[in-house]
Amino acid sequence: MNQAPPVKRMPVYPWLFFSFIALLYMLISGCSSSNSSAPVDSVETCYDVSITYTGFNKTHRLCTTREHGGNNGLGVYRFLRFTLPATTNVNIQVVTVSGINPSDPDLVLFKNGLMIDSALSQAANFERLQLTLNSGDYTVELSEYRYVSDLSKSNNIPSAIELANFRESNIAAFNLPAAMDVISSPPCNTGNDNIVSGVVTFDRVLHSGTSLDYNSIVQLPLQEALVTVVCNGQEYSAGLTDQNGSYSLSFPAGQDSFVRVYAQLKQTGTPGWDFSVVNNTIAGQPTYAMQNQQAINQFVNKTQNLHAGSGWTGLTYEASQRIAAPFAILDSVRKAKNKVLFESPNAIFPQLKINWSADNTTSTGSISLGQIGTSFFDGTEIFLLGQQDNDTDEFDEHVIVHEWGHYFEANFSRSDSVGGPHTSGDVLDVRVAFGEGFGNAFSAMVLDDAIYIDVTGLSQSEGFFLDVEDNNCMNPGWYSECSVQSILYDLYDISDDGADTLTLGFSPIYSVLTTHQKETPAFTSIFSFTKSLKTIFLDNTIDDITSAQGIDPVLDIYGDSQISNNPGNTSKLPLHQEY
Amino acid sequence: MGSLKMKLQFLLLFTISLTSACKQDDAVKLNEQTKHVHKTGSAIVGKPQAPVNLNYEFVNTPMLDETLDILLKLSVESDTEILQANYTSSSSLLANDATQSQIFSNVRKGKSVSYTIQVIPKQPDLSYVNVFVSTIVNGKKQSRAFAIPVSIDQSMPSSVILKSKPQSLPLPEGFEYNQQQNIVIMPAAEPH
Numbered sequence: 001m002n003q004a005p006p007v008k009r010m011p012v013y014p015w016l017f018f019s020f021i022a023l024l025y026m027l028i029s030g031c032s033s034s035n036s037s038a039p040v041d042s043v044e045t046c047y048d049v050s051i052t053y054t055g056f057n058k059t060h061r062l063c064t065t066r067e068h069g070g071n072n073g074l075g076v077y078r079f080l081r082f083t084l085p086a087t088t089n090v091n092i093q094v095v096t097v098s099g100i101n102p103s104d105p106d107l108v109l110f111k112n113g114l115m116i117d118s119a120l121s122q123a124a125n126f127e128r129l130q131l132t133l134n135s136g137d138y139t140v141e142l143s144e145y146r147y148v149s150d151l152s153k154s155n156n157i158p159s160a161i162e163l164a165n166f167r168e169s170n171i172a173a174f175n176l177p178a179a180m181d182v183i184s185s186p187p188c189n190t191g192n193d194n195i196v197s198g199v200v201t202f203d204r205v206l207h208s209g210t211s212l213d214y215n216s217i218v219q220l221p222l223q224e225a226l227v228t229v230v231c232n233g234q235e236y237s238a239g240l241t242d243q244n245g246s247y248s249l250s251f252p253a254g255q256d257s258f259v260r261v262y263a264q265l266k267q268t269g270t271p272g273w274d275f276s277v278v279n280n281t282i283a284g285q286p287t288y289a290m291q292n293q294q295a296i297n298q299f300v301n302k303t304q305n306l307h308a309g310s311g312w313t314g315l316t317y318e319a320s321q322r323i324a325a326p327f328a329i330l331d332s333v334r335k336a337k338n339k340v341l342f343e344s345p346n347a348i349f350p351q352l353k354i355n356w357s358a359d360n361t362t363s364t365g366s367i368s369l370g371q372i373g374t375s376f377f378d379g380t381e382i383f384l385l386g387q388q389d390n391d392t393d394e395f396d397e398h399v400i401v402h403e404w405g406h407y408f409e410a411n412f413s414r415s416d417s418v419g420g421p422h423t424s425g426d427v428l429d430v431r432v433a434f435g436e437g438f439g440n441a442f443s444a445m446v447l448d449d450a451i452y453i454d455v456t457g458l459s460q461s462e463g464f465f466l467d468v469e470d471n472n473c474m475n476p477g478w479y480s481e482c483s484v485q486s487i488l489y490d491l492y493d494i495s496d497d498g499a500d501t502l503t504l505g506f507s508p509i510y511s512v513l514t515t516h517q518k519e520t521p522a523f524t525s526i527f528s529f530t531k532s533l534k535t536i537f538l539d540n541t542i543d544d545i546t547s548a549q550g551i552d553p554v555l556d557i558y559g560d561s562q563i564s565n566n567p568g569n570t571s572k573l574p575l576h577q578e579y
Numbered sequence: 580m581g582s583l584k585m586k587l588q589f590l591l592l593f594t595i596s597l598t599s600a601c602k603q604d605d606a607v608k609l610n611e612q613t614k615h616v617h618k619t620g621s622a623i624v625g626k627p628q629a630p631v632n633l634n635y636e637f638v639n640t641p642m643l644d645e646t647l648d649i650l651l652k653l654s655v656e657s658d659t660e661i662l663q664a665n666y667t668s669s670s671s672l673l674a675n676d677a678t679q680s681q682i683f684s685n686v687r688k689g690k691s692v693s694y695t696i697q698v699i700p701k702q703p704d705l706s707y708v709n710v711f712v713s714t715i716v717n718g719k720k721q722s723r724a725f726a727i728p729v730s731i732d733q734s735m736p737s738s739v740i741l742k743s744k745p746q747s748l749p750l751p752e753g754f755e756y757n758q759q760q761n762i763v764i765m766p767a768a769e770p771h
Contacts, residue, residue, distance in 0.1 A: 069656065156725075157625045201770075210722070261767070279763050281748040282756060290767040306767040319751035323765045359748055361707060363726035369705065369748065371728065376625035389667060390709045391724040399626050406624045419622030423630040425657055425716070435624060454626060456724035457711050458667050464629045464721050474657065474717065481627070 044570045045099025045144050051082050051579045052091040058579045061097070065570045066147040068427040072420035074479040075572050076147045077429055079523060080140045081558065082579040087134050094142060096125035104145040111138050112521050113414050120145075137521035139576065156373035157419065158364050163378055166367040170285055188231035188252040196229060196302045197248035200241050200261050202327035203310035205395045207453050210463030212395060214312050221245025222308070222327050224334055226262040230291070231255055240267075251302070256295035259304050263288040263326035265334055271341060273349035275333050277326035280355035280383065281370050288326035288356075315459075317388050322358055325386060325394035329356055332400040339446045340408060343510040350411050352404075354382045356394060361387040375399050377406035391456040398443040398452040405442035409435060413513035416524045424466055424482040425474035427567050430525040430559070430575060437484020437526075438513075444468040444485075445492050445506055471498045476550045477565045478526050479572075483549035487526065490545050491533070499548035501541050508537060520557055522576060527559040629721035630656035631712040633664075638695065641729050646675055646697050649727060651710065653683070654691040659714045662686045664694075666710045671702035672729055703731040 046063040065075040084090070096103040102124035109116040109129060116138070119129040122145075129140075199221065206216040227247045229236040236257060237249040251257040263277035264287055278285040296302050311322030333354060341347055359370030362385065372383045375393050382403045385391040393399045409415040417435035422428060428436070444450045450469035456462050466482070468489045473482035490500035492509060516532030517524055526546070531554050534542050543553045555561035559575035566573045631653065638648035653664055662683040668674050675697035683692045698708055708727040713720050750756060755764045 157623050160623070163623070210720075260764070262762070282750070282763065283747045284758070284761050286756060286761045286763045288765065289762045290765040292767055292769050294769070305770045307770050308765075309768050320753040320766075322751070323767065357748070358751075361726040362724050363707060363728045365728060371726075374625040374628070376623055378623045387707075387726070390707065390726050393626075402626055403624075415622070415624075417622050417624055419624045421625065421628060423627050423656065425630055436627060439624070440627065452627075456722055458665075458709075462711055462713065462720075462722035462724075464627070464723065465719070466627065472717070 043099055045096060045103050045147075047094045047096050047103075047105055047142065049080060049140075049142060049577075050091070050093045050095075051080075052093070053084070053088045060577050060579065062142055062577055063099070063570055064142065064144040064147055065568070066150055067568050067570060070421060070426070071148050071150050072418050072422065072429045072432045074427045074429055075568065075570060076143060077418065078142045078572075078577070079575060080142065080577040080579060081138065081522075082140075083137050084133055084135045087132065090129075090131060090133050092119075092129040092140060094127045100144070100146055101125065106143050106145050106148070108141040108143075109138060110141065110416075110523075111136060112519055113416055113524065139521065139523060141523075156362055156364050157376055157421065158367060158371075158373050158378075162364070162367060166280070169368060170283060185232035185234060187234055188236055188255045188257070190252060192253045192299075193250040194253050194298065194301050195248055196251045196257070196259060196296055196304050197246065198259070198303050198305040200225060200227065200245045200247060200306045202308040202331070203324040204328050204331070205310055205312070207395075207455065210453055210455055210465050211457075212392075212455050212460040214310075214314070217310055217312070219307065220331065222261065222331065224265050225327070225330065226264045226266050228260050228262070229257050229296075230260050231257040251296055253299045254297055256297050258291045258295060259306060260289050260291040261306055261327075263330045265330060265337065271345060271347050271349075273337055273347075274351040275330070275337065275349070275354065276352075277329050277333075277354045277356055279357050280367055280372070281357040281359050283368070285353060285355065290323055290327075317358070319358060325358070325392075326356060328394050329354055329384065329400055332397045333404055335397075336401045336404040336408070336442075336446045339506065340412065340510070343507055344412075344514075347412075352382065352407055354384060354400075356384045356386050358386045358388070360385045361390050375403055377403045377410070379410060382407065388460065389458050391454075392460055393454070396454050397447055398440075398449075399454050401443035401446045402439040402452075405439040406435065408442070409438065409513070412518075414518045414520075414524055422481060424480075426481065427475050427477075427479050428481060430479055430527075431523050433479050433481045434484050434525050434529065436481040437486075438488060440466065440468055440481065440485040441488035441492070444489050445509075450489060450493070469493065469495075469497065471500075471548060473549065475567065477567060478549075478551050478559065478562065478575075479567065480549070483551070484526050487530075487545050487549060491542070499541075499544040502539065502545065504537070508533060512536065522557040522559075525559065525575075526551065527554055527562075527575070528557040530554040531557045629712070629714060629723040630716065631662070631714050631721075631723050632656070633710060633712055633723075633725045634691075635710075635725075635727055641700050641731055643700055643703060643731050646699055647729065648695050648697055649708065650693060650695050652691045652693045653686075653712055655686050655688060655714055657716075658688050659686050659716075660684060661713075661715055662692065663713045664710060665713075666696055666708055668698050668708045669706045671700065671704060671706040672708060673699040673701055675699055698729065700729055700731055705730045 044063045044065045050059040062078045068074050094105045105127045106120045107129050108118040119127045201219045203217050205212045222245045225241045228238040229249045229251045241247045265275045276287045308323040308327045310324045311317045360372050363371045364373035365371035375384045384393045415435045416431040422436050452466045454464045468485045471486050476483045491504050494503045512532045520528040522528045550565050552562050634652045636650050641647045665680045710725045713722040753766045
């Protein structure tokens, strides 16, 4: 009987070994595919972009790059434009032909700066937009999402999600059931009024270099602020401080009253405004106010001065005495508001909250905890830093007015900026360069001070500064915020320097920003601004100023006349590819 | 031999768990990749900064009264001869480094330099390490501040707190929050 040969069992170890190798491979390949969505080197990614409609079919090759770093560097976004003669069905299609693979191209369609539609799928190497459009000029933004999502720079600007959470929580704060029924106090008696009057002042700590100089604290009048007399917890009378900080209000004799000053500029009607400094670390974003401590109840007129001190003790800020900050911020906002009001005496300013807290720090995370990352404007509100020994901005007037300048752009002009981190030497997306350069220049115009200072550090003793008047920009050009601020300020200021022989003041700049720039079919840039300015002021010396920043003479709103200034290893011109 | 078998089985399990972890990571990344489209005037626009960047990571988990190593990675946006980093921490974070300062020379754009700082959390509350990074731009010193949050309580990420209920930080002594009128009332000085 033949005995069947014993089946030779394969040892378990090789199986385990092969399984281990296979799984290790899966692990590496799986993770490397996820790594492929991590920041990518400066490889150029090119696409064939086709626009098709009845009787029209054109394809151009456009390339994106992140060679200039960050998610808002020049070349991350590319632009194309087309004009439709009549209402028609349009197909816009992008196919990746080289570069990162898989790529994730996106398309966004605009008309006069308004987004019409977008195609943002995660389809590999392909995107398409199909829709019916009316006649007119259209611009399309092409981007590579892998570059847009790259955060290689320290982007300490909160995400839209963090801001949405913050808004949601503050709306919820208003909807909370009351802990107890609030019984309204009876109003105070009228008919036996006296007058309380006085002066409202605040401390402003001045700069010395890039530091705050606590030996140079000046007391300034708080102008145009809302003042009320409060009796039994209710407003009894109200008014505004004048240019000397003076106020005069009635109070009921013999009843306890207090004078309350709000960190708020408010005027209803035309012109009208409502700017308030609020605390983002308290649910509901309450407005800051200060009031006297000893009740007023005399039967004679009363003088009651109020002062907001800095709270500086010589070594640190005493938290319970740090009162000046919201009022110093308000004062800077007042200056910016009046700059615009001078140009447009009937202006109606949309309501604006300026969020400040002594807990606002350069960490990002929870805005309710003060983790705002940096001072910024989010399209609706301004947020300002305030944590001592980190970064405080309440006395950095240029920072405040810079952010208010973004509010101005959003409400009186137009900005197509995609935002993001930025600094003077950056080679930026053209829209970001204009918006940030404008913010810097605007702060210098409002304050009539070309030196932009932003203090940071232990005891507020370090900092960042830029000279808006300085024409020697690192990487000058149409993609440089430094060049934009230099051009705008040279157009504005009275001192001639370099190629600057012009003194236009703010009026023409305001005029262009609130008309042509607001309605331009191109993306907002130094080109749309300069071309419009040249249309109004037929002055060739404008070209002298822009040429000094390496910009070819501006002949159109799209930047088509740019030939020589094309930075980096990849072509970014034409800026708007015409179809 | 049995020992080898056990080792290989352990490796297999270890690899499977790693693979699983990798997939979880991918899922998180996919969620994070939710695309946002900017519209006119809706971008978040911040102030200009000094051209320096800081990334950090905790080498170990923050624990009360135990040394926490924080790895700092600094980079610049243009070549610089001198890059200096200083750090300070609040009293609830004891700095474990006498100099609290580091200087790097000839730092090239795109290259990061790194060093590790040590702090000892003395309280469970949220505290910050403030790092100030300075560089020279056109012959002038430019600084930027970074804040690194350190919290012992890892179980409640701030975003979760935010979504569940509105929260408020405590006000300084002498400040009063009037919820009905939604104002913070501060004590004014009353000069004559």
